[in-house]
Amino acid sequence: MNIQVDIQKEDSMLIQKQMIAGHFEKLSKAKENNKKVVYTFVPGNLNELIRAFDMLPVHPEVNALQSGMRKMSGGYIQEAEKTGHSEDVCTYVKCDIGMMKKGNIGPTGLPLPKPDLLLLSYTGCFTFLKWFELLKQEYDCPIVMLQAPYQAEGEITPEMRDYVTKQLEEVVVPALEDVSGKKLDRDRLKELLESSARAEELLVDIWNSAKNKPSPIDAYFGGVFYIGPIFTAFRGLPECEDYYRILKAEVDYRVANKLGPVTPEGELNQQKYRIVIEGPPNWTSFRDFWKIFADEGVVMVASTYTKVGGLYENGFRHDPQRPLESLGEYCLGCYTNHSLPARVEILQNYIEDFEADGFLINSIKSCNSFSAGQLLMMREIEKKTGRAGGFIESDLVDPRYFSAANIKNRLESYFQMIEAKRVGA
């Protein structure tokens, strides 16, 4: 017997679902519609540039996380392991490779097109390089790698900006021109960047709405579920701006009516703990993971994972007046390209600005970009803020590495620790 459970959803959630389904639909028909396809990653993505050539982006790590949520990643990972990938390799990679080996059927059940170009615009994750090398072997298509220097000194220097801009001008744009057979339409690029900047304003307002009490959004679970994803694939397009206007109106309504976010367990209006979180979520048990927090009355007021697609709170906006330069700054500014002290500062600011009770790290077994240095960061943040730090471990899309009982046990201890600190006993 099928039991239908009604889950409360907002318009924005339904719209984003339609938009993503529409995107996969377009991808499935890309070849028959003579659309060129660019495989690229979320961090430092050059969506406006790709769209300026009227090409469609495919984000392999988004496919992997979508497969994780749809309980398909376990089989894909095993498929990749059969071809020799070790247990310790990033599970986004293995999920993607496994999906490809099983016919490249995307998460919505529609076939994914082969890439016409592999565009790597963020080299800070070494795994990304190897991932695209593997895809290059498989697809034998052109590949472009844009090297984004690490912000070791905690800032983007003029030399770094010039270096990336020069690569965009001299390597990336010509490659896109070659594959698309079109010259770059600089006016179109400006239009796209103008739209991006407007959407970015809206997005920053939405993230900042979590400063309210109660917070109208969950900046982590809600953040990755319906607030953030649209931004990556659609940034620069009018539907993206429209989406964020609708979402902003919903959020404003919630603020005015002192309502919390909608979670799979219903509206979270009684918010006992406000938490800042570092690291990606577990996708294979996403709903169970969220439920642990919702059941305890926890709302995530800020997160870093939702900033891998762009950090905007410090004022960065895509700038139509400096198109390639601002795209270069964007590539350099993604969250994981920041040094550990800079990441500590970002988290510290979140904790203070969003008046969080504590911060939590979900350390991902197979993601070095995020996980390296997290314990050190935790100690530093504890020292600087005096707020309680919690540490749990899971994985991205490998269902074998999510132990609900253990995670729940640690989280309960963590929330009780916050409570004990509050009451002083």
Place this chain on the structure above:
Amino acid sequence: MDGCYIGIDLGSTTTKAVIIDSDERVLGRGITNSRSNYELACQIAREEAEIDARFITLSQHLEQSRSVCEQREELMANLSSYYGLAHYLRQLKALSDDCLGARERWLCSEDEAEKICDALSFIFSEMEKDAPNEFQPEKLSQSDFFRDLASSAYMRHAERVCTERSLSFGRMIGLFDGAILRVENQSFAGDFEDYLEFARLKTLDDPRFATFGDPISTSVAATLNKTFNVINTVGTGYGRLTLPFDKQQIRSEILCHGLGAHFMFPKTRTVLDIGGQDTKAIQIDEKGIVTAFQMNDRCAAGCGRYLGYIADEMNMGVHQLGPMAMQSSKTVKINSTCTVFAGAELRERLALGEKREDILAGLHRAIILRAMSLLARSGGVMSEFTFTGGVAKNEAATSALKTLVIENYGDVTINISHDSIYTGAIGAALFAKRDPRGVMADLEISKLKVKKKAPQKMAGMASVAT
């Protein structure tokens, strides 16, 4: 009496209960092996704690008697051991009845069944005869748990009987395994009064105590009259969520171990707890409030169960591992990343001719090395350090820990209490008393207390205990 508070720590291996009074003084401690029936494990641990509290009362009363004064400790040891014997014999009787009562399910010929019946009767009668010796006051019991005591005695006799009578040892073990599961899921504490009466009579039979009839009777009466006005109960530990506890009455074991360690050693700032299936490194502040913690994740290698597995591999009792490891004179390195691999390594080392004590010392060091990593991750040892949990009873583990803590963090104060296994339950009892939310309710399990049966004859006791 004044109100009291109970903390119950339902661990993966043992269940502990501690009763405290409103001045946060410990009234009694109880422990039992955890079993599939968690409610019963809690009930028995609590009953054990109540019995402990009654014995403490008994001791206090006897202390007031001038005539007893000098022999009080000796007298208490006698009363306790006879009490333990009476309790054991009652359980043994139930075990024997259960084993023999299952005859119709044996699926064998009448002759064969008769042979098994005879063998079982003989084994249990031998066990009864052995029992008084196991409960000598001066003899330190290796394990207090009925399951351990009974199985060791049963195996010993069954092995011999099966050889002599050409019976299948496997079959005899199977009968025991089924019965012990059923018997250990019953409480026998309801007959407390009978056991104590038995202990009183047996003690007075002893010429050394024959003149203490009056003080003993008065003290026993006071003990029996003791009541427990439980105001609040808090549960913690691995199995806490399976209990009918109100959410308000559940605390994480991390918080409980932190507060418990602070109670026992107020200057503690770092706590290491090695339990059956997890190891916790906890940092606490000057009030015992947890400020940071780390636990093992994904894998429980290096926890108490690791030792249990090794003990099985070596055909030894867990309690024997530490003393044997202490006899080591050579360092043998054993991997600590996987329990099963450690077992394989153990066999390899034995085959290479390494001594058991040296290998065991290496295994204990391996456990502590894993704990050291968690300690480092939680923030290290900066000040006074307390080791808690069941493994803290193991001499070889504490010795390795002391060495490694001093090597890594210098000459810090290291506290290890005999009662370390109760740390979590003490913390839970303190939370019960300090209940910040003001929820005051006794646990549901208090209602499960078994009905007192009509006093039975202490069958067999009189004959074997003389």
